[in-house]
Amino acid sequence: MHKLISFAPDYIRYIIKGGIKFYAWMGFLAILSAFSLYGFYLQNTEGLIVTGITSQIHDGLYFANLVFLVGVAAGAVTIVFPAYIHHHKAMHEVTVLGEMLAMTAVIMVMLFVFSHMGRPERLWHMIPYLGIYNFPNSMLAWDVLVLNVYLLLNLVCGFYFLYVKYSGGKINKNFFMPLVYISIVWALSIHTVTAFLISTLPARPMWFHSMMPIRFILTAFAAGPCLIILVFLIIRKNTKMWIQDDAINLLSLIITWCLGMALFLTMSEIVVELYARTEHANGLYYLMFGLHGLTKLVPWFWGSLIAMLTAFAMLLIPGIRTNYKLLPIACVLGFGGIWVEKGMGLVVPGFIPTPIGEVTEYYPSMVEVMMSIGNWGIGFLILTVLLKGAIGILLGEVKYGGSKAEKSNDVASGGKAAAYEAR
């Protein structure tokens, strides 16, 4: 019990300590977070009129980010799955970092939900018994359920593991392993249900197809690892934690084939929709070429397609895939391309034209952009804190029984060997 009580202060003491670089980074993110708070204040005094949404196109940047970030959260399973199912040693060492990322992404999804809602103060209406929870009818109710359980699973798995490491005990496999297996399946469920959220609406023909869930999962398993690789490379450069090449190479291989299959599905959709060119293809046509002279998303679509194709081509070449100077470029291209394709490129054309044939365009307002950047800022703030704490415990810098910081300093700076043993 004493261990548990000292865990929190030790953990917090460690994460708030850092160099100039750390404080500068945190300060920068704090400023971004303030943007988000100000945007939230405006939206809940003036109303969503400060954003670009209308009754025609009533989901925009927020919903786009929400959908994308559910994918990032699910993408963490690309670490957990190889670690526990294939017993991949290098992945095993960093699983907890994936869990931290998943948690962050789910919290960011919730931030975007709050940004998106017209009446966030009424969210309690969804809480069972207090309000009405339209389950199992409403797909949104399913989404809320799976996302919250996923957050809880990662919270329990991640912090249980960290606590055991901290206190120097042994992991209770009877408790831990079932949760890990559940969280693997659950990761698939969160993105499947998010896909169902929009693909079960016949009123929106662009979304109404059964390919949506698998396409969501593939793009998630490409975009998620892209971000993970970038984070891993930053960790390798800026902390004493060493992440093995093996882990990064496996992730880049996963990105390659998930991105490849996602591109294949995009191509299938284009052929099926545009060959027959029914009225139901109007959304896709708007996205690719514009409709009735409105072409705002056209450069975004082609830009994202080129980015994804370039990333795929780069990743196909082993020389580039294993070159950690070029790999980040491919990751940024892949991440950015999928963000556009799956975010704005999927959400907005679903509303164009409207069910009664009206063609309008959507322009995100300054407030909307500011608030989205702010939410990402909060996300990175949380991610930095969670990763720092996790790394501290993995390195043994935070340990039960007093500060081991000075001691472990010497050990870790000595070499680039993995800083702790596999689970």
Next chain:
Amino acid sequence: MTHNKIPADHSTELPSKCQVQPEPEDPSEVNSRRDFLKTGAASLLGAAALMTQSDDAQANIEWAEHFQGNYRLMTDQEKVEARARLEKRYSEEYGKAVTVDGTPAKEGVLLGYALNIRKCIGCRRCVKACVAENNQSRGPDAGQRIEWIQVMKMARGEFTKDKMADGYPESQGIQYPEGLGIQVGGNAYSPAGVVLEGEYFYEPEAVPEKDATYMPLACMHCEKPPCVKVCPVRTTYREPDGIVVIDYNWCIGCRMCMSACPYWARRFNVTTPVLPKAEMNPKTHYLGNRPRMRGVVEKCTWCIQRNRIGRYPACVEVCPVGARKFGNLLDPESEVSLILARKNVFRLKAELNTFPKFFYFFD
């Protein structure tokens, strides 16, 4: 290019009451109920004032409103209190005696609507009457203007000899006139007979225009409404008489219902609705035309504040050509039932299996 000018007061010749609807309540009974409501409001205000330690009545009303439950699940007493609270707030806000009715659905009534598209002349009086009746927002910005009815103006389209040679891609010198391209007739893209490809913001000098047909649209009050299914908090639901309504105080503004509606019948209040005091219609219903707030969804209720007391919806009453018919589908002698029995009718987007109770017909 002037066509049949519409007589402005034609609507008065139409019957002002549904034959099938029960008579309005006894006025004295209504009055006594109002008195009762006022007492209820006073006692609740007292309790709220004690709770919040504040003298500001307005704030107390809002405080109580924030924590009220879903209207459908309230007890009768809670419903009365909720409406009394609103009456007090609205009366202060708009400077007139506003009533918030709560008349429930009558047994044995399933409401239906039929619209004669052959008769519609596109005058859009229904649109204006609807806005005046239902207290929609009418501000200067696009986001502050809400209309529940759209009258789609669609081109009749024309097929011409001139266009016969068009449509083929460049021949590229191969034996087939269409070259490697796809064979498309030059008249392929004539909008003739296309439903839902038109415009609803049009300001002609006179209606009907020669080269246009009109198709009014609004909430179809589906028997299987997709909007109701997707609502995460069941704030939108189907009343026993078939009207799809929204409890504006329960709506969380997630807009799933708007994504799910195949008829684009729902509107979102992106800001606090702009409703001038003088134009505000003080006869309201809790589930209908009472003033809405920022951040919630609203839609047509077939004028629930009217049809529940035996009156026609405003659009039916105002239509100068009698294109709009409304009544009880369960009564074989009602106008809508007779239309269904005798005319050619269709439902819009019937392939989606939403089973609208809004029928289009033609003579």
